[in-house]
Amino acid sequence: MTEARSGRPGPRRTLSEQAILDAALALLAELGAERVTIRGLAARVGIAPNAVYTYFPDKAAVLHGLTEQLLGRVHDTQSGESSLPWRDRIHALAHDLRTDLLAHPGSVHLLLGDSMDGPNARAIGTAMLAILADADLDPNAAAHAAHLLNVHILGSVALETTDQAVATDRFQWGLDRLLDGLTTYAATQRDHPRS
Amino acid sequence: MTEARSGRPGPRRTLSEQAILDAALALLAELGAERVTIRGLAARVGIAPNAVYTYFPDKAAVLHGLTEQLLGRVHDTQSGESSLPWRDRIHALAHDLRTDLLAHPGSVHLLLGDSMDGPNARAIGTAMLAILADADLDPNAAAHAAHLLNVHILGSVALETTDQAVATDRFQWGLDRLLDGLTTYAATQRDHPRS
DNA sequence: ACCTGAACACCGTTCAAGT
DNA sequence: ACCTGAACACCGTTCAAGT
Numbered sequence: 045m046t047e048a049r050s051g052r053p054g055p056r057r058t059l060s061e062q063a064i065l066d067a068a069l070a071l072l073a074e075l076g077a078e079r080v081t082i083r084g085l086a087a088r089v090g091i092a093p094n095a096v097y098t099y100f101p102d103k104a105a106v107l108h109g110l111t112e113q114l115l116g117r118v119h120d121t122q123s124g125e126s127s128l129p130w131r132d133r134i135h136a137l138a139h140d141l142r143t144d145l146l147a148h149p150g151s152v153h154l155l156l157g158d159s160m161d162g163p164n165a166r167a168i169g170t171a172m173l174a175i176l177a178d179a180d181l182d183p184n185a186a187a188h189a190a191h192l193l194n195v196h197i198l199g200s201v202a203l204e205t206t207d208q209a210v211a212t213d214r215f216q217w218g219l220d221r222l223l224d225g226l227t228t229y230a231a232t233q234r235d236h237p238r239s
Numbered sequence: 240m241t242e243a244r245s246g247r248p249g250p251r252r253t254l255s256e257q258a259i260l261d262a263a264l265a266l267l268a269e270l271g272a273e274r275v276t277i278r279g280l281a282a283r284v285g286i287a288p289n290a291v292y293t294y295f296p297d298k299a300a301v302l303h304g305l306t307e308q309l310l311g312r313v314h315d316t317q318s319g320e321s322s323l324p325w326r327d328r329i330h331a332l333a334h335d336l337r338t339d340l341l342a343h344p345g346s347v348h349l350l351l352g353d354s355m356d357g358p359n360a361r362a363i364g365t366a367m368l369a370i371l372a373d374a375d376l377d378p379n380a381a382a383h384a385a386h387l388l389n390v391h392i393l394g395s396v397a398l399e400t401t402d403q404a405v406a407t408d409r410f411q412w413g414l415d416r417l418l419d420g421l422t423t424y425a426a427t428q429r430d431h432p433r434s
Numbered sequence: 435a436c437c438t439g440a441a442c443a444c445c446g447t448t449c450a451a452g453t
Numbered sequence: 454a455c456c457t458g459a460a461c462a463c464c465g466t467t468c469a470a471g472t
Contacts, residue, residue, distance in 0.1 A: 058455080082446060094447075095456050103446065156348065156397045185412075191398070192413040199394020202351045203386070217380075218387040224423045225416030253436080277465060289466075290437050298465065 061099045061109065063089055068110045069148075077150025080110065108162065111155050115164040118144045119171070130178040131223055137171065138197050138219055145201045152201045180230040189226050196222055256294045256304065258284055263305045264343075272345025275305065303357065306350050310359040313339045314366070325373040326418055332366065333392050333414055340396045347397045375425040384421050391417055 067088040071080040082103055086093040100106045121140045126133070145152050172190040181189055196218060204211045262283045266275040277298055281288040295301045316335045321328070340347050367385040376384055391413060399406045 081444090083444085091455090092457055093445095094449090094458090097447075098455055153348065153351065156351070188409055188412045189416070191409050192416060195394035195398055195413065196390060198398065199390035202397070203390055203393065214383055214386050217383045218390060221384070221387060221420030221424055222417060223420070225418070225420035228419045228423060229416055276463090278463085286436090287438055288464095289439090289468095292466075293436055 059089060059091065059099070064096065064099055064106070065109045065113050068106060069113050072110065072114075072148050072151060072154075077148075077154050080107075082106070104158075107154055108158055111151075111158045111160065112162040112164045114144065114148065114151055114155070115160075115162070115168055119164055119167050130175050133175045134172075134193065134223065135216075135219065137168075137175065138193065141168070141197050142201055142215060145198075146204070152198055155198060156202060176226075179226060180234060181226065182233060185229060185233070192222065192226075254284060254286065254294070259291065259294055259301065260304045260308050263301060264308050267305065267309075267343050267346060267349075272343075272349050275302075277301070302349055303353055306346075306353045306355060307357040307359045309339065309343065309346055309350070310355075310357070310363055314359055314362050325370050328370045329367075329388065329418065330411075330414065332363075332370065333388065336363070336392050337396055337410060340393075341399070347393055350393060351397060371421075374421060375429060376421065377428060380424060380428070387417065 064085060067085050068080050071084055071088060075084075082096050083093045085106070086096050096106070100109070118141050121144070128136075145155075169190055172193060173186055176186040176189050179186075179189075200211075200215045200218065259280060262280050263275050266279055266283060270279075277291050278288045280301070281291050291301070295304070313336050316339070323331075340350075364385055367388060368381055371381040371384050374381075374384075395406075395410045395413065
């Protein structure tokens, strides 16, 4: 939305939107979500707080860009591996997403407070749909299933306690129940194609 | 934790913790979660902002009490109805919880930011476990299943968009896949009791 | 015990002004 | 276009003081 016009640079192009988002990601990783603030961001890149509004219309736009950064990392992590069965691929994708969210304290709440409609969010969504296409689900069910997986991943991380071991156990157990449910659905669809 | 000692009332017991929580709930229902603030609370009950700290140690404690209020409402809504099959009872409980959360804008994020270990939270948890006891799940699986349901309900509401119709559709579809997965698990447990 | 006024250390955001 | 200083309207929380 906020494109940097390079027709005339101004006094000196000291910064870019990307530089601010990099600072936001660093702030998030180092200090947690509640500390990524306009003023803290400005201080880190060396400008006055209100100068941030030259690059982004408001804080929500910055956070939207930040969640995109976050989701981009996940999408880079899991590229190929299309030879494995679909359940294993879902497991891998879910695990990657969860791990990345846990590495950035409070990032789940950032995602949950965001629209998550950026290009990287869509990329992950289509990656899920591509995997689910191998699960014998019709397009409508696949879309529902992709959303269901998002709910499980984000919801699990958001409800996570300090005990990492039992949290991981719960996450995997729930994911398997969920995938079992999808398998059951695919089977009934195969038997009764138009009910 | 913060008990009101009645050994000597002070100048005049003008307020109570409950009065503040009532104000918090009203503020939540009328203006949304981001507007339930210490200062707004104080203004509504007619005291100075810092006087709130006579009743609660900090804002987190107020929000904890508020989520308890919220969960108490749900628990009152669904009391009996133990004659129905367990799937229907889970459906009813999940529906009640979701409806109540949707009625209070932003309340999900309040719950997700809270420990949810108060008496009303536990009451809902044990209510879930009681229902799941009829689903042929061993105690460990039942505990996992209760958490899985919480993740689905809270996660679904947190990811909800403006389109109420498709949101409800997605919620119910996912819940059914999930319950199918639990049913499958119960069946395999019945066949292989100690694997 | 309960309440107040004043203050501290923060927020996001806007405005007028400079280059 | 990009940046600044100053200000506005907020926060949560603490402190000293009054009853």
